[in-house]
Amino acid sequence: MAKDLKPKARLPRGLADRTGAELAATHSMLAKIRAVYALYGFEALETPAFEYTDALGKFLPDQDRPNEGVFSFQDDDEQWLSLRYDLTAPLARYVAEHFDALPKPYRSHRAGYVFRNEKPGPGRFRQFMQCDADTVGAPSVSADAEICMMAADTLEAVGVPRGDYVIRVNNRKVLDGVLEAIGLAGEENAGRRLTVLRAIDKYDKFGVEGVRLLLGAGRKDESGDFTKGAGLNERQSAVVLAMLTGDGVTADADGVKVEIPGDVELAAALATNAAFLEGMDELNTIRMLVAAAGYEDRVKIDPSVVRGLEYYTGPVYEAELTFEIKDEDGRPVRFGSVAGGGRYDGLVARFKGEKVPATGFSIGVSRLLSALAFLGKMDDEAEVGPVVILVMDKEPARLADYMKMVSELRANGIRAEMYQGGGGMKAQMKYADKRGAPAVVIQGSNEKAAGELQIKDLVEGAKIAASIADNAEYRAARPAQFAVKENELVAAIRDVLERRAAPTLGLDD
């Protein structure tokens, strides 16, 4: 019976524990990201992990199931609260709440965990970290261009080489114009518009033919599962594909040209569509600004970028890693989008009534970190463990001696601890090894009587040990171990640490 009551030690699915090296790498990467954001003039802001549900809720994907995808609970006073699922909605709340006191434009950056109650997968968690930067109160596309260029700088700052990434930019107005031109305007076509946008979003993944199928009747995947398409006819699909591939839609200093073979009528409809032209014009401006700053090889216009379906109102952007890497099983790993964002002119207006133009983007910290790990750019150097003082003798007076040694090392800035477990010497050595200790200090009764300490360099010792086959010899040799006077403890440990820091004795060889 008691057995049944024992809780099972297990992590809820979609969550992850993070330890030493990974945490250090995360902190190091965040520091680099923040440095770039700060350099661009963004100031730090932190908002809490949860908000009133209605502050987040309007922009949930499916209005019929407002709790879908979000972790929610009720407060004492029965008001509903939800864990944030991104950092943009809380920013909008913050700006609306403190609007009068904030400088406009308000430029802020923030990092934090967000939560999504949906199916986890490889690299997809229910809690993950984002790091955002936003400009609120900036109507011009120069703010969008700046964000894109900052995204490029940020990726390079964390170690993604130029050429291994691209910031792709599109404009929601261009897509809206295309949809209008092919006759999908109006409330009654909202569902089909979404389907078309989703199909466009799949261009990277499935190519022209895949998108053509999704725009038309539908597409069958490898497992035989069928995805229903948007049901466009061939003429409509041709316009979407012309825009998507750039074959037929061109824009330069002379203006926008649309040519669709055999369909002058729809070509003209698109070429005179107001939203389409405005969107193309904005993209041209972004292109010009980006080129003037010398970013044209890194920030590129790409008509297949769609992003979230709900709140973006203008330019949208996505940072994609372009290098290919194979995993342990030899399968190619696609990192895809590691950051994204766009203009959301309506988000603050939810609280304020008046329109507040804003644009920003968000880095998926965990995803970027795992990509960096594949690139070999992660700061994952093993932490140097503490110097371990072995407990050779458990009498209180001797324990006091050991504690004193620990204090002395700590007072000199050296990580150190006395072994606090119950094991014998062999267990203590194993402990020190597992902790990555650079050295252990040994003082049994013999050394005590002589006023000495034995210090063992564990890194050097492991190397010497590798060449000794016989255990008796190994033990007799006491590799990399030496005696010093009690008052030489700090100096001797410093020597060991310095040797370890030297390249010939590092972990690399």
Next chain:
RNA sequence: GCAGGUGUAGCUCAGUUGGUUAGAGCGCCGGUCUGUGGAACCGGAGGUCGGUGGUUCGAGCCCACCCACCUGUACCA
């Protein structure tokens, strides 16, 4: 959510046409070795064979349902 696949020790996996006490390697703990992390040898712990129900004299193996994970797909603020 949908489709397909996989579930045996901490990890990677064997396990015959259904047959008695479910194995290996690695890892872990201990000993050889009265004061030394490695190596070697020896020993030990660790499994309700994902769960429940069924078929059978007998189920890790067959059947049904459920759960979890993997792959694809859908959704992705």
